[in-house]
Amino acid sequence: MQGSGPRQSMLEIRQLTKRFGQSKAVDDLSLALREGEVVGLLGPNGAGKSTLIKCIVGLLRPTQGEIRLGGYARGTREARRLSAYVPEIPQLYGMLTVWEHLQFIAGAYEVSGWEGRAEELLSLFEIWERRDDFVKGLSKGMRQKLSLCCGVLTDAPFLLFDEPMVGLDPRAIKNLKDLIQSLKERGKTLFISTHLLDPIENICNRVIVLKQGRILADGSLEELRRRLGEEQASLEEVFLEVTADV
Ligand SMILES: Nc1ncnc2c1ncn2[C@@H]1O[C@H](COP(=O)(O)OP(=O)(O)OP(=O)(O)O)[C@@H](O)[C@H]1O
Numbered sequence: 001m002q003g004s005g006p007r008q009s010m011l012e013i014r015q016l017t018k019r020f021g022q023s024k025a026v027d028d029l030s031l032a033l034r035e036g037e038v039v040g041l042l043g044p045n046g047a048g049k050s051t052l053i054k055c056i057v058g059l060l061r062p063t064q065g066e067i068r069l070g071g072y073a074r075g076t077r078e079a080r081r082l083s084a085y086v087p088e089i090p091q092l093y094g095m096l097t098v099w100e101h102l103q104f105i106a107g108a109y110e111v112s113g114w115e116g117r118a119e120e121l122l123s124l125f126e127i128w129e130r131r132d133d134f135v136k137g138l139s140k141g142m143r144q145k146l147s148l149c150c151g152v153l154t155d156a157p158f159l160l161f162d163e164p165m166v167g168l169d170p171r172a173i174k175n176l177k178d179l180i181q182s183l184k185e186r187g188k189t190l191f192i193s194t195h196l197l198d199p200i201e202n203i204c205n206r207v208i209v210l211k212q213g214r215i216l217a218d219g220s221l222e223e224l225r226r227r228l229g230e231e232q233a234s235l236e237e238v239f240l241e242v243t244a245d246v
């Protein structure tokens, strides 16, 4: 898919608002992603990152606005099949084993020939030896690793990660970076919310900064640097500048 003509639209959001009571977690937000884009979603705590992601994957119902994935309306079977989601907090069943989880996901998403891929992913995150252990006995970081394995196993074209680095040790962060790089090379569309800026700085080809449910900045790191007039700025410096006093 890479390098072959114009990319198709993967995500189209028009004037999305999500309210919780009187407060707006997402405020009249419009956004489009093309196939193969790797987007870092940044923003301070409470900016609306998780709410936006949950609206996209169909876990929250928008108050207003329209969301389409690959041209299909949010929440439809077709739209759901296009995306996979790694939540902020792992949603796992304590009474299933690590391997049973992957088996369950493979069944639910009708992934065939998944066993080799599952072994590869568990080995990458060094939890292959724990495959027959119950999830309730796993450490926090191990749960996060399993949650990542479940999300990636589906081989969906559009992957949304909500703070995927949280709880991971340095080696696992490095392995996750390599995994994200290989997903990028395979032409996947990636939407990654994170507070850890270093690991994504060289992977994302687009950065979106959210605050109070609105987009403050959207562009490549180079574009955002130019906008600030600071050619050498790190992503951290760009983030701090963009989100200051708004
Ligand atoms: N279920 C809910 N009920 C009420 N308010 C909510 C709910 N979920 C989120 N909010 C509010 O919506 C706003 C955005 O929250 P959200 O979790 O999307 O932020 P975030 O950018 O993901 O933050 P963080 O970086 O802390 O994960 C916050 O003000 C939060 O309190």
Ligand SMILES: [Mg+2]
Pocket: 049, 050, 051, 088, 162
């Ligand atoms: Mg969040």
